[in-house]
Amino acid sequence: MTTTPFTLSRNSYGRLSLTSADGTVHDNVAPARAFPVQAPQDGIAIVSSDGKEVAWIDRLEDLPAATAALVREELGGREFMPEIARIVAVSSYATPCTWSVATDRGDAEFVLRGEEDIRRIGLDTLLVSDTHGIHFLIRDTQRLDKHSKKILDRFL
Template sequence: MTTQFKLTRNAYGKLILTTPEGDVHEGVAPVRAFPVQAPEDGISLVNTDGKEVGWIDRIEDLDAQAGALVREELAGREFMPEISRIHNVTSYATPCTWTVTTDRGETEFVLRGEEDIRRLTVDTLLISDIHGIHFLVRDLRELDKHSKKILDRFL
């Protein structure tokens, strides 16, 4: 589908998509096709049954109001803190507790096993904690020496 649609929010806070044909879909949810590699590109709008009812090539192509609604909805649905520094790990054997700084503040999480650190690209990692929360290391090259040394022990 094209991005020639109208996107609004109803009184209950649900997103409403009105297609060019006049079809109204209440309670749509944006879903990123490529959440790590291209978070602003390829957004599917799905209805409450999980069926795609709209497609956004790039959020920046939307008008300011619709773009803000999509970003706001995505932010409320997604939680993937980006690790900017690894301060400490309790052990180099798993399970162990990591103390890190993320884009959402300082936190601790438990790494169950080394298999919970997945390499997405050469410089991008996805780390899952014991509760299933995903932490992103967007670019290994941007981490400080201490953080890289800790990660090297697990990779």
């Protein structure tokens, strides 16, 4: 079993509390990923309610199972980044336009303001932002179907 220099638990209000090895308790802490797209399981800071880092996790898999589960649960509740599996249709090739997509969280429609809202964050990885600030991830453009690639190429 892996040991960590801290323990995590939920307080009576359902919020995370961190107890450091020296016994210091930090209430209302939250995990924050350093590299949410490129390395989602690595480099996670535990931050206090005022934004100060109180603990660092190099790799989520190195934590005890119960602690890792708490961190994953908290991150899941805070993060929302659907992954686009297929671009079904677009209302127009001129922006703004409405995209209809199939994601890992179900079908969705969103408005793309402009081509600048499609950002390359890796060789084949894109982040698409809608008008409400929701980010949609295309993890690997090479794995998209032919129809999706054709639509996407019109915007890149």
